[in-house]
Amino acid sequence: KNRQFIAVKGNILHFTEDPRSKGKNASHYHPDGILLIEDGVVLYAGDRSGAPTPDEALTTWYDYTGKLVMPGFVDTHIHPPQLSVIASNSIELLDWLDTYTFPEEQRFADDDVCRKGASRFFDETLKNGTTTALAMATVHAGSAEALFREAEKRKLRFITGKTLMDRNAPEALTDTPESAYDESRDLIERWHGTGRLGYAVTPRFAVTSTREQLEAAGELMTQAEGLLMHTHLSENHEEIRTVRELFPEAANYLDIYDRFRLVGEGSVFAHAIHLSEEEYERLTQSGASVSFCPSSNLFLGSGLFRMDNAQRHRIPVGLGSDVGGGTSFSPFHTMAEGFKVCQLCRTPLSATTAFYLATLGGARTLGLASSVGTFRQGAEADFVVIDPEATPLAARRSGRAENLEELLFVLMILGDDRFVAATHILGEPAYTRP
Numbered sequence: 307k308n309r310q311f312i313a314v315k316g317n318i319l320h321f322t323e324d325p326r327s328k329g330k331n332a333s334h335y336h337p338d339g340i341l342l343i344e345d346g347v348v349l350y351a352g353d354r355s356g357a358p359t360p361d362e363a364l365t366t367w368y369d370y371t372g373k374l375v376m377p378g379f380v381d382t383h384i385h386p387p388q389l390s391v392i393a394s395n396s397i398e399l400l401d402w403l404d405t406y407t408f409p410e411e412q413r414f415a416d417d418d419v420c421r422k423g424a425s426r427f428f429d430e431t432l433k434n435g436t437t438t439a440l441a442m443a444t445v446h447a448g449s450a451e452a453l454f455r456e457a458e459k460r461k462l463r464f465i466t467g468k469t470l471m472d473r474n475a476p477e478a479l480t481d482t483p484e485s486a487y488d489e490s491r492d493l494i495e496r497w498h499g500t501g502r503l504g505y506a507v508t509p510r511f512a513v514t515s516t517r518e519q520l521e522a523a524g525e526l527m528t529q530a531e532g533l534l535m536h537t538h539l540s541e542n543h544e545e546i547r548t549v550r551e552l553f554p555e556a557a558n559y560l561d562i563y564d565r566f567r568l569v570g571e572g573s574v575f576a577h578a579i580h581l582s583e584e585e586y587e588r589l590t591q592s593g594a595s596v597s598f599c600p601s602s603n604l605f606l607g608s609g610l611f612r613m614d615n616a617q618r619h620r621i622p623v624g625l626g627s628d629v630g631g632g633t634s635f636s637p638f639h640t641m642a643e644g645f646k647v648c649q650l651c652r653t654p655l656s657a658t659t660a661f662y663l664a665t666l667g668g669a670r671t672l673g674l675a676s677s678v679g680t681f682r683q684g685a686e687a688d689f690v691v692i693d694p695e696a697t698p699l700a701a702r703r704s705g706r707a708e709n710l711e712e713l714l715f716v717l718m719i720l721g722d723d724r725f726v727a728a729t730h731i732l733g734e735p736a737y738t739r740p
């Protein structure tokens with residue numbers, strides 16, 4: 307079999323560590339460098355002088371000179387079925403769910419809506435440079451099925467799961483502990499570990515699951531290796547008040563999930579804003595991760611995520627768009643909103659750290675750090691090509707950047723989908739800016 311090579315010229319940037327703990331050794335920047343890919347996998351990322359030289363006849367070249375070439379962005383919390391409720395105004399979370407989200411999610415009982423929605427969703431993520439996501443489907447198995455099919459077709463590394471909800475939601479959006487178990491199990495058997503796909507057991511949040519259903523979710527987690535557990539945690543005060551009423555026996559919100567074996571290394575908790583010291587400690591001890599969803603948290607008035615506390619407790623953090631509670635598919639927008647949240651909490655967030663969180667940091671929270679989020683040799687070659695001169699204003703401002711941190715800062719604050727010149731999956735172009 308002939309080997310296939312792809313060679314990419316550009317300003318190569320990636321992380322192999324967290325810049326907050328490993329400083330300069332965490333990031334690798336090679337202006338005018340080369341990314342060499344063999345059969346979809348990174349063979350070399352670095353200066354041109356040290357690059358191996360594969361047979362020219364077997365090599366396809368992409369010239370992105372002057373542009374930044376980075377690992378594709380990892381969105382650690384997003385709701386594909388909420389694509390059409392983005393930018394819907396309401397007072398706060400529970401009201402927003404009842405008014406816009408639950409009605410919209412009911413449309414996904416129809417497989418045709420699921421299919422078209424899945425395709426529209428990945429068109430949107432790819433044009434924003436997002437190559438991997440942890441996504442919450444609806445309660446309908448067909449919704450997860452359609453996302454898996456579309457991701458498989460596009461060769462994406464992608465994780466989703468059918469949402470479990472058996473109370474406090476419209477009848478048409480509820481399952482039962484039994485159907486939740488059976489349908490999830492069937493999806494796990496058919497999709498988990500198929501190609502680049504993974505499954506996340508997905509109780510929506512403690513408000514919408516009975517004890518019996520959370521018990522079933524815990525049981526599902528024992529059914530295969532490498533499953534994730536994906537849910538929401540402590541996003542909103544009214545939500546927290548409600549779960550306290552529903553689970554008076556629990557010591558705190560996290561403890562509800564803990565009682566059903568849902569807190570562990572593969573657990574990803576979206577939001578995690580209003581936490582007690584005990585909850586932070588338990589998150590650390592369990593190895594669970596959190597998804598910081600700043601645009602959603604500001605949009606829904608949920609609160610300010612405490613990055614300082616997460617850092618102090620060494621809890622792995624990724625960034626989540628949380629569309630449609632979040633206001634943009636663009637990781638630049640998510641980073642910019644994250645920066646502002648950290649400003650309000652007087653916790654400095656460098657652009658370098660933000661880009662780490664959007665790539666390798668996110669991959670780590672999903673247990674994917676050896677596959678995506680980095681250009682370490684052997685990693686899967688999903689990458690985004692960023693144009694620092696996408697607009698006249700950006701060209702002017704980025705032209706004044708005196709170092710990499712300043713350039714990344716300008717991109718973080720001004721960036722959007724116009725800045726994504728191309729997105730490649732396993733080396734091949736999956737999106738090219740018109």
Ligand code: GUN
Pocket residue numbers: 385399403407510511538541602628631632
């Ligand atoms: N909590 C439970 N469901 C949801 C949801 O769909 N979006 C957000 N932001 N929070 C939730």
Ligand code: ZN
Pocket residue numbers: 383384385538576628631
């Ligand atoms: Zn969410």
